[in-house]
Amino acid sequence: xxxINVSKIKDAVAELCLKANFELRxxxxxxxxxxxxxxxxPRAKNILKAIIDNARLARTKRIAICQDTGMVIVHLxxxxxxxxxxxALKGAVNAGxxxxxxxxxxxxxxxxxxxxxxxxxTNTPAVIYVDIVDGNNVKISVSPKxxxxxxKSAIKMxxxxxxxxxxxxxxxxxxKKAGPDAxxxxxxxxxxxxxxxxxxxxxxxxxxxxxxxxxxxRHIARLETELxxxxxxxxxxxxxxxxxxxxxxxxxxxxxxxxxGLPVAVNVSCHATRSAEKTL
Amino acid sequence: xxxxxxxxxxxKQAVAFLRxxxxxxxxxxxxxxxxxxxxxxxxxxxxxxxxxxxxxxxxIYYAGPxxxxxxxxxxxxxxxxxxxxxxxxxxxxxxxxxxxIGKGGRSPEVRAAIKKYRRIYFIAIGGIGALLAERVISAKxxxxxxxxxxxIYKMEVVDFPIIVGIDSKGNDIYxxxxxxxx
Ligand code: SF4
Numbered sequence: 001x002x003x004i005n006v007s008k009i010k011d012a013v014a015e016l017c018l019k020a021n022f023e024l025r026x027x028x029x030x031x032x033x034x035x036x037x038x039x040x041x042p043r044a045k046n047i048l049k050a051i052i053d054n055a056r057l058a059r060t061k062r063i064a065i066c067q068d069t070g071m072v073i074v075h076l077x078x079x080x081x082x083x084x085x086x087x088a089l090k091g092a093v094n095a096g097x098x099x100x101x102x103x104x105x106x107x108x109x110x111x112x113x114x115x116x117x118x119x120x121x122t123n124t125p126a127v128i129y130v131d132i133v134d135g136n137n138v139k140i141s142v143s144p145k146x147x148x149x150x151x152k153s154a155i156k157m158x159x160x161x162x163x164x165x166x167x168x169x170x171x172x173x174x175x176k177k178a179g180p181d182a183x184x185x186x187x188x189x190x191x192x193x194x195x196x197x198x199x200x201x202x203x204x205x206x207x208x209x210x211x212x213x214x215x216x217x218r219h220i221a222r223l224e225t226e227l228x229x230x231x232x233x234x235x236x237x238x239x240x241x242x243x244x245x246x247x248x249x250x251x252x253x254x255x256x257x258x259x260x261g262l263p264v265a266v267n268v269s270c271h272a273t274r275s276a277e278k279t280l
Numbered sequence: 281x282x283x284x285x286x287x288x289x290x291x292k293q294a295v296a297f298l299r300x301x302x303x304x305x306x307x308x309x310x311x312x313x314x315x316x317x318x319x320x321x322x323x324x325x326x327x328x329x330x331x332x333x334x335x336x337x338x339x340i341y342y343a344g345p346x347x348x349x350x351x352x353x354x355x356x357x358x359x360x361x362x363x364x365x366x367x368x369x370x371x372x373x374x375x376x377x378x379x380x381i382g383k384g385g386r387s388p389e390v391r392a393a394i395k396k397y398r399r400i401y402f403i404a405i406g407g408i409g410a411l412l413a414e415r416v417i418s419a420k421x422x423x424x425x426x427x428x429x430x431x432i433y434k435m436e437v438v439d440f441p442i443i444v445g446i447d448s449k450g451n452d453i454y455x456x457x458x459x460x461x462x
Binding site: 047050051053054057058061062063064065066067068069105106107108109117119121146148151179180181183235237239240241242270271272 | 316343344345346347348349352355356357358360361363383384385403405406407408409410411413414427428429430443453454457
């Protein structure tokens with residue numbers, strides 16, 4: 001048994017919240033730079049350049065990349081040989097979020113309920129997912145998710161006999177409806193399989209995989225490439241003002257499901273797709 | 281094309297020559313307001329209460345900024361999705377609102393109201409709040425402070441970079457982008 005004090009988790013969550021909000025992910029930045037080089041439309045090119053300049057400024061001046069510093073999603077992979085000591089895990093995670101949002105002058109966007117909407121003033125609670133895995137480490141990943149793009153996400157329960165083309169059509173439709181509101185160029189996380197709620201979780205988790213890194217399953221990798229091409233030929237472009245760059249990447253995660261179903265979820269994320277991770 | 285420099289107040293004359301797609305650098309006073317602030321203003325208007333904000337020729341920026349670090353005017357400060365405010369906008373335009381800044385398209389009703397009252401809608405680039413904050417020289421909450429980031433802030437901006445989204449004739453930049461594609 002390896003013992004880890006939850007205060008270490010609190011500190012790590014705080015550190016990762018700050019990092020994610022101030023430093024745009026390397027993979028996202030790299031894909032933006034590739035896009036600038038390819039983009040012919042002058043306005044699209046300028047917008048992409050502004051996005052890259054913004055990332056540089058945010059990093060050096062420690063200002064949030066985007067004012068929507070999001071609802072914080074925390075994925076914890078806890079090794080089954082780890083014993084957590086020193087208090088409640090959820091409390092520690094939320095304390096880390098609250099500390100970072102206070103110290104980093106980040107926007108507190110969380111309200112107490114869907115209908116009774118009082119700002120909690122701490123940006124907590126975070127959405128916390130815990131996975132028990134082999135081993136004796138704790139892997140923590142933190143992503144602040146903005147809601148301009150979150151609001152454009154969608155889920156659909158397909159029939160098991162529906163084709164990959166029908167799924168593609170659905171995804172393309174989600175992108176069209178998101179249009180300029182989701183701050184394109186977007187990153188799409190797609191979850192397929194599982195159950196109604198599991199595929200939405202997979203869609204969110206898919207956003208953690210570096211942009212440009214393909215799925216290891218060949219048929220899924222092919223689907224990702226085809227979707228990227230099809231979406232980038234729509235001409236929506238940066239901020240919806242035209243151009244080749246509508247998505248920076250499409251990441252699909254697939255899991256087992258039931259003979260009667262084919263759940264598909266699309267989690268829309270913006271050019272400010274942020275996350276940071278650390279293993280204790 | 282070089283951006284056009286304009287200053288607040290945004291009178292009808294000041295925006296009449298601008299066309300959808302034009303790049304603009306705006307200087308002067310703007311007010312932030314988003315969802316709940318709009319709802320509160322709407323409720324005051326519906327009840328016939330005087331609204332505690334001078335709307336005539338004013339500019340509303342759909343934004344909920346991040347707090348300022350010591351020594352800075354404001355934190356990250358980009359636009360939020362405008363369409364969530366669509367149902368409130370025609371009423372504010374009728375009361376003399378000069379213009380709005382946000383991101384994304386607007387409803388046909390908002391477009392019609394902009395044309396009718398000869399006003400303007402600008403878009404700012406979403407997600408570049410750090411860069412935009414550099415153009416804000418002062419900011420303070422002036423109304424609904426209890427709402428935190430959703431309070432109405434009065435901001436002074438210098439050369440704030442925006443693009444005309446819908447001009448006073450009702451031309452819409454997103455229509456143009458769509459047409460070009462075809
Ligand atoms: S959609 Fe993303 S980039 Fe746009 S405002 Fe929201 S968090 Fe920021």
